Each structure stands twice: as C-alpha cells, then as structure tokens.
Amino acid sequence: MKIIGISASPRKNESTHFLLEQCLNEVKVATAASGKRLEVELIDLAPLKFHGCIACNACKKNVSCSQLDDYQQLIPKLADPEVLGIIMATPVYMGCMSSQAKAFLDRSVLFRRNGFMFKNKLGGVIAFGGSRNGGQELTIQAVHAAMMIHDMIIVGDGDHFGGAAWANHPDGYQGDTIGIDTAKNLGRRMVEVAQMMHNI
Numbered sequence: 026m027k028i029i030g031i032s033a034s035p036r037k038n039e040s041t042h043f044l045l046e047q048c049l050n051e052v053k054v055a056t057a058a059s060g061k062r063l064e065v066e067l068i069d070l071a072p073l074k075f076h077g078c079i080a081c082n083a084c085k086k087n088v089s090c091s092q093l094d095d096y097q098q099l100i101p102k103l104a105d106p107e108v109l110g111i112i113m114a115t116p117v118y119m120g121c122m123s124s125q126a127k128a129f130l131d132r133s134v135l136f137r138r139n140g141f142m143f144k145n146k147l148g149g150v151i152a153f154g155g156s157r158n159g160g161q162e163l164t165i166q167a168v169h170a171a172m173m174i175h176d177m178i179i180v181g182d183g184d185h186f187g188g189a190a191w192a193n194h195p196d197g198y199q200g201d202t203i204g205i206d207t208a209k210n211l212g213r214r215m216v217e218v219a220q221m222m223h224n225i
C-alpha cells in the first residue's frame with residue numbers, strides 16, 4: 026500500500042519539493058509508529074515535459090493518452106491499485122496552482138473516464154506561496170475540487186485545509202515552522218484516515 030506525493034513546481038529541490046518531503050517523512054514516521062506498512066513515493070514533475078489535455082477523447086476508449094510525452098510514465102504509477110492516496114504539492118502562482126499542477130490534473134481525467142480509478146483514494150494538498158497570505162488556501166481548494174471530480178476522499182491537516190506555507194519567511198522557506206507543521210500534520214492525518222479505511 027502506498028501514498029504518492031506529486032511535486033508540481035517547475036523548480037527541482039526548492040520549497041515545494043521540500044515541503045512535500047516533510048509531509049511524506051511524517052507519513053513514514055506515523056506508519057512506523059503503528060508497526061504497519063505504508064510506502065511513500067515522491068514524483069517530481071519538474072524534470073518531466075508534458076502539456077495539458079487536448080480533449081482528443083482517446084481516453085474514453087481505454088486507460089491511455091494520445092500525447093506521447095512524459096505523462097506516459099506516470100500512468101502506470103497512478104493506476105496501481107496499491108496507491109491509497111495522493112498528496113499534491115504546488116507553488117502558488119497568481120493566486121492559484123502552478124500550470125504543471127493543472128496540466129497534471131487535467132490529464133488525470135483518463136482515470137476518471139475509465140471507471141473512476143481514483144474513487145475513494147485519499148487526497149491531500151500542500152501549497153507554498155511567496156507571500157504569507159498569497160492564495161495558499163484558495164490554491165489548496167482548487168486542487169481539492171479536482172480531487173472531488175475524481176470522487177476522492179479529501180483529507181485536511183486535522184485543523185484546516187492542508188499544508189500551507191510561506192516561502193519568503195525571514196528565516197528562509199525552511200524557517201516557516203508553522204507552515205511546515207501544517208504539512209507534517211497532513212501527513213499524519215493521511216495515515217490516520219488510511220488506517221481507519223484499510224485496516225493497515
């Protein structure tokens with residue numbers, strides 16, 4: 026059983042990736058504490074080259090996409106029934122998700138069109154903004170909307186919407202301990218709900 030984390034920043038190893046790692050580490054810690062097994066995998070979209078959906082409707086026939094780009098390598102990973110949940114991490118761009126996150130979500134329609142393959146998977150979201158209040162909550166909710174279109178089960182951080190952090194913190198993005206804690210709390214909450222649902 027597995028939780029997949031998607032880093033939807035165009036930049037490798039920057040704030041979004043860091044915050045997702047913090048969240049996934051907490052998934053590991055919480056899982057180990059229970060003595061059960063729940064793997065994690067971080068998928069970084071930064072090196073991948075793919076565009077948004079072109080509405081060719083090829084995926085209405087089967088689990089496939091006509092665009093032969095790097096999204097192809099994500100299809101088997103996401104189609105794996107062992108995946109219990111997906112945590113999307115995105116930078117805030119112009120008050121909402123990155124175009125990488127939107128392209129990823131639009132292309133994921135192929136899983137919906139083939140029997141709602143994400144139905145009942147857990148969905149959590151993390152947003153890193155340059156400003157303290159730059160649109161993190163709206164961004165999280167925009168990703169939640171796509172997750173609901175998949176009939177996924179939305180998980181928050183046990184208090185609010187999910188992981189929300191401030192990259193331009195005076196101590197650097199690693200210094201926003203309050204924001205980092207929200208991402209860690211989301212990780213713990215994902216494990217809690219996964220354990221309730223799947224007896225793991």
Ligand SMILES: Cc1cc2nc3c(=O)[nH]c(=O)nc-3n(C[C@H](O)[C@H](O)[C@H](O)COP(=O)(O)O)c2cc1C
Pocket residue numbers: 034035036039040041042116117118119120121153154155156157158159160192
């Ligand atoms: C095109 C663009 C638009 C941005 N828009 C916002 C915004 O609306 N609100 C905000 O708080 N930060 C905004 N930022 C800042 C990024 O969200 C912030 O630097 C984030 O930490 C970048 O993630 P990364 O380090 O993973 O690349 C924007 C950055 C870029 C490049």
